[in-house]
Amino acid sequence: MSMVRILAIAGLALWLALPARAAIEIQEVTSPGGIDAWLVESHEIPFVALEIRFRGGASLDAPDKRGAINLMTALLEEGSGEMDARAFVRARDALAASFRFDAGQDAISVSARMLTENRDAAVDLLRQALHEPRFDADAIDRVRGQVLANIRSDAKDPGTIAAQTFDRLAFGDHPYASASDGTEESVAALTRDDLVEAHARVIARDRIHVAAAGDITAEELGALLDRLFNGLPKTGAPLPDRAAYALDGGVTVVPFDTPQSSAVFGHEGMERDHPDFFAAYVMNEVLGAGGFESRLMKEVRVKRGLTYGVYSYIYPMDYAALMLGQVASANNRMAEAISVIRDEWAKMAAEGVTEQELEDVKTYLTGAYPLRFDGNAPIARILVGMQMEGLSPDYVNTRNDQIMAVTLEDVRRVAGEVLQPDRLHFVVVGRPEGLETTN
Amino acid sequence: MRPIRLALAALLVTALPARAETVTDFTLGNGLEVVVIEDHRAPVVVQMVWYRVGAADEPAGKSGIAHFLEHLMFKGTDDLGPGEFSAIVQANGGSDNAFTSWDYTAYFQRVAADRLGLMMEIEADRMRDLRLADGDVLTERAVILEERNQRTENDPGALFSEQRRAAQYQNHPYGIPIIGWKHEMEGLTRADALAFYETYYAPNNAILVVAGDVDPDEVRALAEEHYGPLAPSGALPERARPQEPPQLAERRLKFADPRVAQPYVLRTYLAPERDPGAQQTAAALTYLAQILGGEGANSVLGDKLQFEARTAIYTSAFYDGLSLDDTTFGLVVVPAPGVGLDEAEAALDNALAEFLAEGIDPELFATLKTQTHASEIFSRDSVQGLARRYGAALTSGLTVEDVQAWPDILQAVTPEDVMEAARDVLNRSNAVTGWLERPADERTEVTQ
Incomplete structure (x- = not known):
């Protein structure tokens, strides 16, 4: 193969690359109840992907309650409404819906995929998880055990130790200085009341961001948003302060x-x-x-x-x-x-x-x-x-x-x-x- | 098992046939198999070239050479200098990488759909015209040793897994790690890499998968232009690895390391894989893994060990039927604080015995059928995932027809099929049971 030919083609491709744009059309949707969301409609595959963020995330842990928001988030899929943990998972799996809850330093993420054919039922189930978590004692113990195991694993993982040490040295008293999982001591001390309080601090309407993509219209999304979020508290804990950087060379x-x-x-x-x-x-x-x-x-x-x-x-x-x-x-x-x-x-x-x-x-x-x-x-x-x-x-x-x-x-x-x-x-x-x- | 009756039950997904992906396949005159998967939602294409050669095809004493060669494939050809391949891909807004398993070695680029011809040109170039300089080979050998440090030496779980596989396979090279044993990696040479390359890298030992916003006729024309002129190898070895003898004795191992944070029990059983035209047993084992340990709150081990007895904080079962030769079926139990590995293993064996006596909860089985159907719908959202599915299957001895028949075969599985497969596979003579733990003098911490 001749080198000249490859370079010539590469050159042509370079020129072609410049005007590329994302081939998507974003609709801004506001639900009848006033929730804003962005939507990309795409009806080729019969499901919708939904991404929700509650800003503030694990950084809204109350003082001395590090890990409460992380544990609370993990418990959203461990029983809600009339369903205990196993009933909830069976209901979700019967719909073949997928929900993922994650507590990050800046936001709680909820990622959902729902089939078009049973979307309303899947939305009801997700609403129940967000609005009515039960925080049953046995579920708290079980999930706490898993979180503690993760904390112990992190303490033996060189890459994680490096990242956590850097954060601790860099951020002093700010929540960014510590892992959102909490410590063995702080997580062991968390009570059910702490989890109820954690839920109230972060799951609130004034900090929601939503995006959807897939087999759903703007009107259907509007109704979905109200079904999902109407009735959540208007506000939660004040958002965190800026973190001062404390580390030198x-x-x-x-x-x-x-x-x-x-x-x-x-x-x-x-x-x-x-x-x-x-x-x-x-x-x-x-x-x-x-x-x-x-x-x-x-x-x-x-x-x-x-x-x-x-x-x-x-x-x-x-x-x-x-x-x-x-x-x-x-x-x-x-x-x-x-x-x-x-x-x-x-x-x-x-x-x-x-x-x-x-x-x-x-x-x-x-x-x-x-x-x-x-x-x-x-x-x-x-x-x-x-x-x-x-x-x-x-x-x-x-x-x-x-x-x-x-x-x-x-x-x-x-x-x-x-x-x-x-x-x-x-x-x-x-x-x-x-x-x-x-x- | 306690059946839960729900108002939602009426809304169970009906098993409507999901409109499958649009796939075209053909073979060039030089033996290159081509699979085209169309997805016109975004102006993107993924090109993958899969070679029917992996770590299990290595010569004795040269472990790691398949993966080492994968790294060296970026070091230049008669036309391109070292690193230039990736530079061209990036200069076109694309990304590229490669991966190696026991059964395959694959190279891919993800790029705007109008750059497919260029990607084919450079990928075809390195199929036959690799050139390697001694200095580049030695430096890259240091890189793969650091890769082994990162993936394996620094991770007691990975070291444990390596030991377990070595005990699982008594004769088959699946017992050798893909990245290689460290002492053999240290001795790999340029000549080793080139010998492996010249033996196995040829159009008649490769599969081209093109997935994305493409037209099959245009792909065929481009493939003819770029790959068509490559000469096939006349001396491809028959792909017959040493097979396992009947396994007559259970194997047990204990691996202790002070870096272990969470002890656990892991057991694998030798298990049949998906074979061309005969995927039913593998389909039953796919369900068995989900039934025993798919989802903690909705699986046999989760139910018995995490929710009822609370001897475990985590349980799982795993099975991957995509394999050229015998694969494994695995079980994991992570004990609750204060529970020893002996108790955890006894609880696991009790749970398995109960399951074999009780059979499968019909409601759980119906749910799994629904999820299997849904996962076919969700999987169409990632054309790169579909491309990997075909590439891995075709390098593991399956055909395009086998891949397309798989969803229907899964839907046809009955609870009786699963129980029969369970009775066959859960045989301790075929199994390795491993304990990953801390050294004895540090073990008091466990229950703190």
Whole structure:
């Protein structure tokens, strides 16, 4: 095969990639009862994917009740209304509906898939779970046991220890400093009253975001929203305060006997609504988000074989923003991996990206964006995520233009602001040779 | 089992036939099999090339070479430099990756539908024209050793699972880990990789799956253009691995590691797989796994061990019938605090004995039929998932017809079929029972 031919085709494809847009049409729906939602109608497959968020999430745990919202959320599918845990699951399975409840730091997520042929019954069941959880004593004990097992497993997992240690050092007294699961002690002490209180703090109408995709009309969705949410309390606990960032540059080693060290590293980052966000996003794509093409992957993995994977993340949360990374490397090679990462961080901060890198990454990001919208479930997830980030439905049409508008100078300037090599802190879990805790 | 009568029962899903995915298949003159799955909802295409070769086809002493070669396939050809393959995919807004199992090695790209021709051009290029530099091979060997560190050495559960498989298979290479034994990985060379490549990578040992917003006629024309000229291999070895002898003795193992947070009991039984034209037993075992341990609150083990006796905080059963040779049927019990692994295992065996005596709750069975039907509907939401389904099946000895017959075969299974399969498979002579635990001197923590 001739090389010239491949390059010619690649060149043509580059040119074609530029005008790509997401091929979806988002409807804004307001229910008769006043609940807003976004909808992408698609009647090819007879089911709907529904994504619900209650903003605040596990960060709304009351003081000294860490883990209450997580345990409460896990108990939503463990008995409600007239049904105990087993009755509820049997009813759900008989409808072949799928409900997933998850408590994150910034939101409680409810992900549902419901067949068109029995959607009303599935909605009734989901309503019952949200409105009338029973918190039966036996269910509390059973699920508490599972949560405690997860907490103990996390305490023995090097990657999780690294992430949790970083959060603890970074966020002081804020809920972000601790895992949303809680600790063995805090979870063991939770009572049924604590769970009722946790439910009241977060499951409220003034913090709901909803997106739907699939076999449902706007009118049907309006009725569904009212059926699901009418009667929930108007408001819950006040949303959390911003988290102050308390960590400075350095290294923290957490000794743990295992052959490979795991590291989480980072410093403060950039807010999602910052005017330079896209320049930072493009920069990070070149630095460490872009698969095999990123600088970190090339330097740490491809050239030196120091790791299976190294990544960097722009990580905006609702009440703080981080610039993060992670890597794992054998105990005798981690110090070298960290040294290479520090060099790349400093180089990017000083010089930004090259013209070729900028062009390549723009082509990739704008070409890849429309490919995300390839099913009801992913579309509903993307839409609710946009709402959580404060974006408008039109964002799907303007996002690629904003990527294309980023200039070389923007990236250079923003890289110097966002990346702070001196403040980079590495938390390393393992027995890394030649690394010790600083300050 | 306590039957629950609900007002909702009237709304049980009727087993309407779900309109299946639109699939076209054909074979090129050089033996390349092609499967086209149409989904026109989004302008996306997934190209996958699946080779009928995996870790269970490796030469003795070269464990990990199939997976190592998968990594090296990104290191260049006569036309493309190292890393250039992925760079071209990314420059077209696409993403790419690859994966290796015991029965297959697969490469895929996900890209805008109008880039399919280019993806075929570069994928066809590396089917026959791989070029490897010594330095790249040595560096990549360090990468796979770090991958093993990350996946296995750092995870006592993964080490335990590796030991368990080695005990399960007495003769078949399914007992060797896909990533390889560490001491053998350390000795893998460029020559090993190229020998494996030249033996197995050819159009007559591959399946091309194209899924998404495509027209089958256009796919055929593009496939003829890009893959058609590749020469087939005239020396493909017959795919016959050493088979298991009758397994006559139960095996037991204990694996202790201070990094274990949650001890558990895991048992696997040797079990039949889906065979071409004969998938009924596998279908019955698929139900058996769901009945015993599919959903905690609605399964036999969950009911007996988590809800009634409360000896366990988690139970599960698993079975995957997609396998070229004998597969396994597995059970897991995670004991409640204060419950020892011996008690947990005894409770498991009691529950199994009761189940074999009591039979299947008809309501649960009806629910599983409904869910099986619904999962066919939900699965059509992910065209990449459908592509994987066909690729994995066709590299595991099945045909397109077998894949398409599977939902109907599942719907035809009776409770009697499941009980018969259960009596056959739940035979301790075929089984390995493993305990994952902490070292004895640290075990007091368990009940705290």
